[in-house]
Amino acid sequence: MKYLSVSHFAKKWNLTDRSVRKYCADGKIPGAFLTGKTWNIPEDSEKPLRIKRKSKKPKTLLDILKEQKECKLSGGIYHRIQIDLTYNSNHIEGSRLTHDQTRYIFETNTIGITDQSVNVDDIIETANHFKCIDSIIDNARYELSEKYIKELHHILKNGTSDSRKDWFAVGEYKKLPNEVGGMDTVLPEKVHEEIRKLLNSYHAKKEITIDEIIDFHVKFERIHPFQDGNGRVGRLIMFKECLKHNIIPFIIDEEHKLYYYRGLKEWEIEKGYLRDTCLSAQDDFFRIMKYFRIDGKTVLTY
Numbered sequence: 556m557k558y559l560s561v562s563h564f565a566k567k568w569n570l571t572d573r574s575v576r577k578y579c580a581d582g583k584i585p586g587a588f589l590t591g592k593t594w595n596i597p598e599d600s601e602k603p604l605r606i607k608r609k610s611k612k613p614k615t616l617l618d619i620l621k622e623q624k625e626c627k628l629s630g631g632i633y634h635r636i637q638i639d640l641t642y643n644s645n646h647i648e649g650s651r652l653t654h655d656q657t658r659y660i661f662e663t664n665t666i667g668i669t670d671q672s673v674n675v676d677d678i679i680e681t682a683n684h685f686k687c688i689d690s691i692i693d694n695a696r697y698e699l700s701e702k703y704i705k706e707l708h709h710i711l712k713n714g715t716s717d718s719r720k721d722w723f724a725v726g727e728y729k730k731l732p733n734e735v736g737g738m739d740t741v742l743p744e745k746v747h748e749e750i751r752k753l754l755n756s757y758h759a760k761k762e763i764t765i766d767e768i769i770d771f772h773v774k775f776e777r778i779h780p781f782q783d784g785n786g787r788v789g790r791l792i793m794f795k796e797c798l799k800h801n802i803i804p805f806i807i808d809e810e811h812k813l814y815y816y817r818g819l820k821e822w823e824i825e826k827g828y829l830r831d832t833c834l835s836a837q838d839d840f841f842r843i844m845k846y847f848r849i850d851g852k853t854v855l856t857y
Contacts, residue, residue: 556586556597556598557597557598558595558596558597558598559595559596559597559598560593560594560595560596561575561576561579561593561594561596563596564596564600564602567602568602570602575594575596576594578603579594579596583603584596584597584600584603585597585600586600587600615798615801616632616798616801616803616804616844616849617692617695617696617798617799617801619631619632619633619849620632620633620636620692620798621692621693624689624692624693629662631847632843632844632847632849633692634661635843635847636688636806637661637685637688638654638657638658638661639654639806639808640684640688640790640794640806641657641661641681641684641685641688642654642657642658643806643807643808643809644684644786644787644790644791644806644807645657645677645680645681645684645787646809647786647807647812647815648784648786648787650674650677650680650681651673651674651677652673652677652678652681655667656668656673657681660678660681660682661685664682666678675716676715676716676717679714679715680711680712680715680787683710683711683712683713683714683715684711684787686710687707687710687711687787687791688791688794690706690707690710691707691791691792691794691795691798692798694795695795695798695799696799698758699754699757699758699792699795699796700754701747701750701751701754704750704780704788704792705726705727705728706726707788707791707792708725708726708727708781708784708788709725709726711784711787711788712725712726712781712783712784713725713726717782717783722782723782723783724781724782728743728746728747728750728780728781729743729746729779729780729781729782730743730782731743731782733779733782734779735776735777735779735785736816736819736820738777738820740777740778740779741777741778741779741780746778746780749778749780750775750778750780753771753774753775753778757771763796763799763800763802764800764802765797765802765830765833765834765837766826766830768793768796768797768800768802769793769822769826769829769830769833770822771792771793771796772789772790772792772793773819773822773829775789775792776789776819790807793805794806803837803840803841803844804837804840805833805834805836805837805839805840806836806839806840807832807833807836808836808839811832811835811836814828814829814831814832814835815829815832815833817829817832818830818831818832818833
């Protein structure tokens with residue numbers, strides 16, 4: 556048997572000397588052996604087949620949010636969502652903190668406020684809402700449950716002035732009847748039953764689309780299970796379910812707020828009002844994703 560050098564086969568196979576030596580070291584060239592530091596390769600050796608690397612599964616938005624959350628990346632889409640979702644969802648419910656103040660609390664964990672009075676609950680609920688977003692990122696792939704809905708409420712309202720009221724139940728359903736937009740909601744003693752029915756109906760669906768998520772939101776808000784915080788918990792749930800089902804999420808901001816209210820009220824008569832509002836907000840979110848080079852449901856570059 557005649558043996559030839561590494562350089563001979565490197566030229567023959569159009570490879571580098573280093574690649575041929577690695578093939579030898581990995582046992583991919585039968586009969587090759589070392590003499591000192593020199594590889595001896597049988598003259599009739601054939602070029603080893605290169606095994607194609609498995610292509611990486613495209614990352615979803617949820618994958619990116621998990622990564623950026625874990626590494627505490629500043630200035631990425633996780634950072635942007637924390638500030639925008641928290642500011643807008645709290646603002647809808649009457650928080651007087653500005654977008655810049657919300658950003659300052661998130662980025663520095665301090666309060667940058669001068670020459671004005673601020674409701675302490677606005678600050679606490681802002682910090683709590685950041686924790687809620689972390690929670691929905693961590694738990695997005697799990698099935699939505701009654702226990703988790705209560706957990707979101709507990710995170711949001713913990714430490715607020717409401718939590719010190721005897722009649723207010725943090726992380727539990729309401730004790731007193733309430734209304735929303737001038738409409739009656741489900742009575743306290745019926746909330747558990749109605750939430751269970753809503754969840755069972757939602758989980759029975761063969762496919763979850765944006766319509767199913769919006770429909771769940773409307774019915775959740777009609778039940779209004781908590782004494783306060785229903786809107787924010789409901790919008791967090793929508794965001795979570797969009798992440799779970801690879802649907803581009805959306806944030807209801809000041810521009811969409813009145814249309815959002817109208818859509819909630821008119822859902823049973825005309826679903827198009829709320830659907831169009833959410834799709835418009837989804838378009839805005841898609842533009843944010845494109846800015847961060849996230850294309851639709853998968854990552855093109857990151």
